[in-house]
Amino acid sequence: MRIARNILFLISSLVLTAFLIAVIYLFVNNIIGLIILVVGLIALVTLMIIVAVGLGKRKFLFIQNKSCILLTYVYLVATIILLCGICFYHFILHYKFGDMSVGDKLKLLQQITVVREISETMMTKDYPVLEHQHITFKYHPETEKQVYKLIESMEEIKRVEEEMFGQAIAKRDPLEVVVLRNSNDYYELMPFLPELIDGAYDNKNKTVLIYQNSKDETFMVGAFAHEYTHYLLDLFSLKVGLQHDDVPLWYNEGISEYIHYQIIDTPRTPGILDTNLSFSDLHTSKDWNSASESSDTYYLAKKAIDYLVGQHGKKILASILLDQKETDSFEVSFEKITGLQLSTLNQTIFSVNEELDKAWRAWQEGDNETAEKMYLEIIRKYPDESLAWHQFALLLEEQQRWDEALEARRKVSQLTPNDGVSFLNLSYLLIIFNTKESLDMANKALELSKMDSFGNVPFYQEWVNEISIFHQLKNQGKEVEAYRFIFQSEQLSNQTTIMGELKRQAKEKYPGEF
Known part of the structure; x- marks a missing residue:
């Protein structure tokens, strides 16, 4: 005893x-x-x-x-x-x-232990379970509709997967996806993670943890696409003989962000950017965490992947990893396959301003053909560069290629969803197509200007008033009065090509009146 x-x-x-x-x-x-x-x-x-x-x-x-x-x-x-x-x-x-601080160490412990054991916690033990192909979805009952949207999104993810890897990757390791009700439940389980984290992936246990955002129906689909891409990259790396840590973290996160926004076309506004940050210094978690304190590393990584895809196509992303198995060096394979030095990649992807200056000068000198070719090349390499789309739209408007110009203007507004000016320019152009949509975009621009401490609200309000009257007169069948009214617009007088098209339309419809 x-x-x-x-x-x-x-x-x-x-x-x-x-x-x-x-x-x-x-x-x-x-x-x-x-x-x-x-x-x-x-x-x-x-x-x-x-x-x-x-x-x-x-x-x-x-x-x-x-x-x-x-x-x-x-x-x-x-x-x-x-x-x-x-x-x-x-x-x-x-x-x-x-x-590392105490908080950093606790956060790491959370990432190591909580995601692995999440399915056994009291919070999720009574969650419904849905099996779909190689994935087991364990979800809060309130997220059921969103779970089916995740399943629907897998077809589109598979399409991008096949374009990138040449074929669908064999899903030899099953994946568990735990879907929580909201961010409160997420941070209750993982309280030491920083804010604004959309999800988590445990590569050792092949588990994804995401949550529902009631204010944004596309949020969870985007988060799932991101975390699922980590899973795909793990499977591909193992298939070609690489370990998880052999793939630089910036490359892993950049591809995951890229597929996220391939599935959900809602570009986000970047945070603080350090454009001098070298991608050679973003290989490990230590590098990434340190750089994240002073720069939006996720945006930088995605921008790099956008550039590579724009230059070489999606398959180059897998080609680099395939070659890495032979060279035993990501940096060597990267330079061999892309022709770019990883240490100067940041300078390369941010050289767009110089290219835009050259295209702008060609246009101003009257060489529209050269300018258009340059803008198309810039857009191909930098598909999310809003300034390139804006300048290209101006060129198209000057040439009266209205349908193409409208497409470019819509792209600008998609890339800058919080910029009132982009919606104002879209409203100006829409006046020659659809006065109702033009009014809607004008109101959108006005609302954005009210949220901007430097926004010129009276200026936006003036245009809303003008387009409202123009739209109302046209709806009442008073088109001649409508055109005469809008031709007095001071704002529209500065949009010379658009004003010229409106006058042409008016003369064509009512030759004796104008």
Whole structure:
């Protein structure tokens, strides 16, 4: 009975010791951690020697028998193993991520443990389960409609997957997708993650965790596409003989963001950008986390992938990884396949301003043919560059290619959904097509100007008033009065090509009136 009690005490002591060591290393940096390791090992080894000497005695210190001395010896050996193990893990974290705060360490622990065990938590244990192909969806009942939208989106994801990899990847490892009700449930499970995280993927256990956003029906589909792409890249990497960490993090995240916005065509406004940030310095999680503090790394990574696809097509993304297996270096394969140096890729993708200047000068000098070719090439390489689309729209308007110009104007508004000016320009152009839609876009521009601290609200309001009257008169069948009214518009007088087209339409309809 006494021996059993002593063994139970030993186990309890080891658990408490492990907890204390873990807590200590949670709050210390690498140097202090090393000092603790050295001092701890010296102290423990010294005690082991003393205890070893005591094994030959009937009474040692306050210990009455040899069995207790032996258990003490076991405790010291186990403590040394615990100390070395936790310290080793601490040093690995420092090597991979650099100095980390307590919050960073807790966040990492959350990512490692919570996603893996999410299906066993009390929050999700009663969730309905839906099997679809290689995926098990475990979802909150309120998200059922969204889950079926995720399933619908898989056909489009598969199309992009086949374009990128040449064929669909064999799904040898099943995937579990846990769908939570909202962001509150998400952060209750993973409280140490930073804000604005749309989802998480556990590559070891092939588990995705996402949540519903009631204000944006496309949010969860985009998050799923992103995290599912991580899964696809893992499968492809293993197929060609690469490990997860062999693929630079910027490349992994960039491709995932790229497919996200291939599926959901709602471009986001980037955060702070450091255009001097080299992609060579974004290989590991440590690099990525450090750079993310001063730059929108997700946007930079996607912009790089956009550029590569614009230059070479989607298949180049897989070709680089295939070649990496042969060269054993992503950077070497990247330069070999693309002809670009990874260290200067940032300079290359942000050289668009120089190209736009050249195209603009060609247009201003009257060489429209050259300017158009240059703009088309810029748009091909930088499909999300709103300024390129804006300038191209101006060129098309000058040439009175109205349908093409309208398409370009719509693209500008899609790329800049929070910019009132883009919707104002779209409204001006729509007046020659559809006065109702022109009014709608004018109101949209007005609303955006009210949210902008520097917005010129009276200017936008003036155009809303003018287009409202024009639209109303046309609906009442008073088209001659409508045209005469709008021809007095001061704002539209600055849109000379659009005003010219309106006058042409008016003369064609009512030759005796204008």
